[in-house]
Amino acid sequence: MQSNPRILAFDPGYERLGVAVLQKEGGKEVLLHSDCVRTSATLSFPERLGVLGAATEALIAQWQPQAVALEDVYFAKNAKTAMQVAEVRGMLSYLAISHQLALFQYTPLQVKVAITGYGQSDKSAVSMMVLRLLGLHTLPSGKRTLDDEMDAIAVGLTCLASIRLGQ
């Protein structure tokens, strides 16, 4: 992989898919794009997968990333929800592999430690450090930032930090 890979990062979900595109430029982490892709509750679950997969393919085509980073959660309060999020993760993993992109997965704990240095950080501490690392006061999208979008950015920053450390 080239030394400054462009990362397409996800916080996987089927109602809301957080996405972010990041790359190091001049030694600094730069956020090129972030969004929260939503799917209508009127769609069936496979139709939602279709919407999210098409959005992912469009992001890969537009941003030409070298790597994909996913948040990887193997538990949830609700078993069916956990399974459906796993289905989204499987689809995203396959889209990465089938486009010959490197694939990295991080647990929520790894993300918290990479961003704040502390595994028990709450969401607001992670968000504050994400903005600080990017040298931003608010996200450029100007929207009220959704957790999913912020989480995807945190996953992307974790990936940039991990690649730098050769992990």
Place this chain on the structure above:
Amino acid sequence: MQSNPRILAFDPGYERLGVAVLQKEGGKEVLLHSDCVRTSATLSFPERLGVLGAATEALIAQWQPQAVALEDVYFAKNAKTAMQVAEVRGMLSYLAISHQLALFQYTPLQVKVAITGYGQSDKSAVSMMVLRLLGLHTLPSGKRTLDDEMDAIAVGLTCLASIRLGQ
């Protein structure tokens, strides 16, 4: 969908993916193809998804099905295994949707009832009825039949029966 759709059926798994292609011809269920796609334990999980997805894309290209049928299990003894099977199922669902194929999912109970008329049937009873429905003594592949291959055929027969009943 045309009145006699060709079905690509799966018993999803990441070590072994059971696959079957079935279609009604002259009012009779015909098995056109069945196999068990295996992945090496030396591969990472995403690499295994890559192998299984490529095999699925090749099956879609070769057999040109109109519908995909999956066995849909939302529990397992081991939570991590259940999640990884869910990742395979998400990938298969997305490949169906992205190829504009109809997608049908059946629980193990629905498959047992469709094949044997009884929800508590054991595997040998299901296998025996599968062969009887197909008018076969053994599977044409001639191999020692793996459970996964037989399960995929049972899912495909369930789909043919459900479509016939307009379910």
